[in-house]
Amino acid sequence: MDSYSKSILRVAVITLCLMPLGLTGCKASGHDSPNATQPPLTSTAASAPPQAAEDAPPPEKSGGFDGKRAFAHVAKQVSFGPRPSGSQSIMQLRDYLQSELKSYGCTVETDAFTADTPVGRLPMKNILVKIPGEKPGVTLLGTHYDTLLMENFVGADDGGSSTAVMLELARMLCPQHGKYAVWIAFFDGEEAMKHWSDTDSRYGSRQMAARLSISGDIKKIKAFLLADIVGGRKAQFLRESSSTPALVDLVWNTAAKLGYAAIFRNDATSAEDDHDSFLKRSVPAVDVIGDFLNNGYWHTPQDALDKISPKTLAIVGHVFLESVKQLQSK
Numbered sequence: 522m523d524s525y526s527k528s529i530l531r532v533a534v535i536t537l538c539l540m541p542l543g544l545t546g547c548k549a550s551g552h553d554s555p556n557a558t559q560p561p562l563t564s565t566a567a568s569a570p571p572q573a574a575e576d577a578p579p580p581e582k583s584g585g586f587d588g589k590r591a592f593a594h595v596a597k598q599v600s601f602g603p604r605p606s607g608s609q610s611i612m613q614l615r616d617y618l619q620s621e622l623k624s625y626g627c628t629v630e631t632d633a634f635t636a637d638t639p640v641g642r643l644p645m646k647n648i649l650v651k652i653p654g655e656k657p658g659v660t661l662l663g664t665h666y667d668t669l670l671m672e673n674f675v676g677a678d679d680g681g682s683s684t685a686v687m688l689e690l691a692r693m694l695c696p697q698h699g700k701y702a703v704w705i706a707f708f709d710g711e712e713a714m715k716h717w718s719d720t721d722s723r724y725g726s727r728q729m730a731a732r733l734s735i736s737g738d739i740k741k742i743k744a745f746l747l748a749d750i751v752g753g754r755k756a757q758f759l760r761e762s763s764s765t766p767a768l769v770d771l772v773w774n775t776a777a778k779l780g781y782a783a784i785f786r787n788d789a790t791s792a793e794d795d796h797d798s799f800l801k802r803s804v805p806a807v808d809v810i811g812d813f814l815n816n817g818y819w820h821t822p823q824d825a826l827d828k829i830s831p832k833t834l835a836i837v838g839h840v841f842l843e844s845v846k847q848l849q850s851k
């Protein structure tokens with residue numbers, strides 16, 4: 522076996538999940554954690570530049586997706602401060618999301634619920650944009666908009682970036698009517714409150730999947746494309762192994778065709794995330810997630826605006842737009 526195959530194999534056996542570093546219950550084996558020595562708990566948000574260090578490509582080069590607008594959405598979210606579920610700041614963010622979505626002409630549904638968590642009962646709310654289609658069948662896109670419960674953690678990349686991408690996609694897609702419906706979910710409560718587990722994590726996506734099961738609408742979902750941690754300046758995306766292989770192929774082939782093969786790599790990884798809530802209910806799903814274990818700031822207060830690239834946001838937005846087009850042509 523050559524070293525290339527070995528490295529693929531090594532990466533393939535890693536089990537990752539989205540939980541605060543230093544807590545037990547979730548393994549990241551086979552890797553030396555880059556965060557073994559954690560930086561001090563200071564916020565870099567206050568000193569982060571309001572402008573990005575690098576420019577986005579002009580929208581016409583990314584299918585109309587505007588990386589600059591997406592970056593501004595990340596900056597806005599960060600300006601609210603830490604946004605864990607149940608906080609005042611996540612309520613401010615929710616108002617912002619809803620007013621933006623309404624200004625794009627989107628049809629918006631919300632679902633307020635109470636989650637029993639290890640830190641008590643917390644009010645949460647999912648937001649669901651519904652863009653109608655001509656034929657039965659739904660393409661679901663999704664992000665989580667809450668941030669990790671940690672002092673000085675503003676989640677520019679983890680929570681902020683994918684939410685910004687989904688806002689910009691909503692701006693583009695809400696005025697259109699495709700062959701199939703497109704729904705865009707903004708989940709509350711993805712992050713664990715204490716220790717990542719099936720009961721302490723993914724509160725919002727579990728709630729939405731359960732509700733859609735009760736109504737029967739979950740059967741209409743042909744594909745679920747999830748984005749998480751998609752804005753890093755040096756972001757790399759690896760094929761997530763629990764995701765539905767045909768959907769991983771669709772997204773990665775689309776990325777390669779658009780010239781992004783160096784960023785959407787063919788190595789494998791494994792991550793627990795909001796797609797699991799739908800996979801467990803037999804919905805085909807793919808998690809497009811940055812290689813967070815190697816970004817050096819995941820689940821630390823260094824996950825601030827200075828880590829975010831409008832160019833990466835534009836690339837991910839472009840890949841999602843083209844993947845939706847591919848799904849619409851089936």
Ligand SMILES: [Zn+2]
Pocket residue numbers: 539540669679712820
């Ligand atoms: Zn996280």
